[in-house]
Amino acid sequence: MADLVLGVDLGGTNARAALVSADGVILGQARRPSLQDQPAPATLDQITSACRDAVAAAGKDLASVAAVGIGLPGIMDVETGVCFWSPNFPHWKDVPIGETIGAALKAPAFILNDAKCAAMGELTHGAGRGSRNMVMITLGTGIGGAFVVDGRLLMGPNGSIGEVGHHTVHPQGRRCGCGNYGCWEAMCARDAIIESAERKLQSGAPSTLRRAHERGGVTPAAVAEGAAGGDALCLEVLDEIGFYIGLGVANLINMLSPERFVVGGGIAQAGDLLMEPVRRTVRSRAVPLQQATAAIVMAELGDSAGVVGAAAWARDRCRDSSQPNPR
Numbered sequence: 362m363a364d365l366v367l368g369v370d371l372g373g374t375n376a377r378a379a380l381v382s383a384d385g386v387i388l389g390q391a392r393r394p395s396l397q398d399q400p401a402p403a404t405l406d407q408i409t410s411a412c413r414d415a416v417a418a419a420g421k422d423l424a425s426v427a428a429v430g431i432g433l434p435g436i437m438d439v440e441t442g443v444c445f446w447s448p449n450f451p452h453w454k455d456v457p458i459g460e461t462i463g464a465a466l467k468a469p470a471f472i473l474n475d476a477k478c479a480a481m482g483e484l485t486h487g488a489g490r491g492s493r494n495m496v497m498i499t500l501g502t503g504i505g506g507a508f509v510v511d512g513r514l515l516m517g518p519n520g521s522i523g524e525v526g527h528h529t530v531h532p533q534g535r536r537c538g539c540g541n542y543g544c545w546e547a548m549c550a551r552d553a554i555i556e557s558a559e560r561k562l563q564s565g566a567p568s569t570l571r572r573a574h575e576r577g578g579v580t581p582a583a584v585a586e587g588a589a590g591g592d593a594l595c596l597e598v599l600d601e602i603g604f605y606i607g608l609g610v611a612n613l614i615n616m617l618s619p620e621r622f623v624v625g626g627g628i629a630q631a632g633d634l635l636m637e638p639v640r641r642t643v644r645s646r647a648v649p650l651q652q653a654t655a656a657i658v659m660a661e662l663g664d665s666a667g668v669v670g671a672a673a674w675a676r677d678r679c680r681d682s683s684q685p686n687p688r
C-alpha cells in the first residue's frame with residue numbers, strides 16, 4: 362500500500378489532522394476548531410478541512426493518501442465507523458464518521474477510541490515498540506486504558522475494553538462521576554490532585570502553591586512545578602497520588618502481565634517525582650514474577666500520540682481488511 366496515511370485527533374476544542382509516513386513521521390499538519398456545540402455535519406466538515414490542509418502543508422495531494430484514521434473519545438463501532446456517543450459532542454447520536462469522511466476524502470476511513478489510538482501510536486512508533494504485550498494508561502481528567510495482548514489491540518463490544526479508570530482502589534474513596542466510590546480515576550486523576558492540594562493548603566501548611574490557590578486556580582501542572590522546585594506540600598500530593606496510581610498499575614500488571622506498561626497523558630508530565638511513588642507501590646504490591654517482566658515506562662509521543670496512533674490504526678486496518686478482526 363501507499364505509505365501516506367492521515368491521522369486525526371478529534372478533541373473537544375480542536376480537530377488536529379496530520380499526514381503521517383509509514384515510519385510514524387508527521388509530514389504536515391493542521392488544526393480546525395471542532396465546533397462541539399454544533400450538529401455533527403459541521404464538525405465532520407472541520408475534520409475534512411483540517412485533513413486537506415495537512416496534506417497541502419506536506420506538499421502532497423489527496424490522491425496520495427491511502428487511508429484516514431480518526432481518534433475520538435466515546436462509544437463507537439470500529440467495524441462500521443459509526444460513533445454512538447461522545448462526551449465531547451453532546452448533540453451527537455449515531456454519527457457515520459467513517460463513511461462521511463471516507464466519501465469526502467476518497468479514501469477508506471476508520472475510527473477508534475482516543476485512548477486506544479494513543480496506545481496504537483506508542484505500540485507502533487513509541488515507548489511500546491517491539492513489545493507483544495503492552496498496557497497503556499492516559500492520566501488526565503480521567504484515566505484511559507488500552508491493552509495489547511499477543512500483539513493484538515483488544516477491542517470488546519463497541520471497543521469497550523480498557524475502561525480502567527472505574528476499577529475500585531478505595532472502597533470509601535471519593536465519589537466518581539460514574540456513581541461509584543473510590544474509582545481509580547476518582548482517586549488519582551485531575552480532580553483528585555486539585556482536591557488533595559486544596560485540602561493540604563486549608564490545613565495551613567506553607568507552600569508556593571498558595572498564590573495559585575488565592576488566584577482561584579490550583580492545577581496539576583502547578584503542583585508538578587511546585588514539586589520540581591522542592592515544595593514539600595506539592596511533593597506530598599504527588600506521593601499520595603502516585604500511591605493510588607501505583608495500586609491500579611499493580612492490579613493491571615497482575616492481571617495482564619505486560620512486558621511494557623506505558624504511562625502517558627498530561628499528569629504523567631510530572632515525571633519521576635510522580636513515577637517514583639508509583640514504582641515503589643508496584644514493587645510492594647504486584648506479584649514478583651509479573652513485575653519483574655513489566656517495564657513501567659513513560660509515553661514517548663507526547664501530544665502527537667493521537668494523530669500518529671490514528672494513522673497507525675488506519676494502516677493496520679487496511680493491511681487486515683481481508684480479515685474479520687482488527688489486528
Ligand SMILES: [Zn+2]
Pocket residue numbers: 526527537538539540541544547
Ligand atoms: Zn467511576
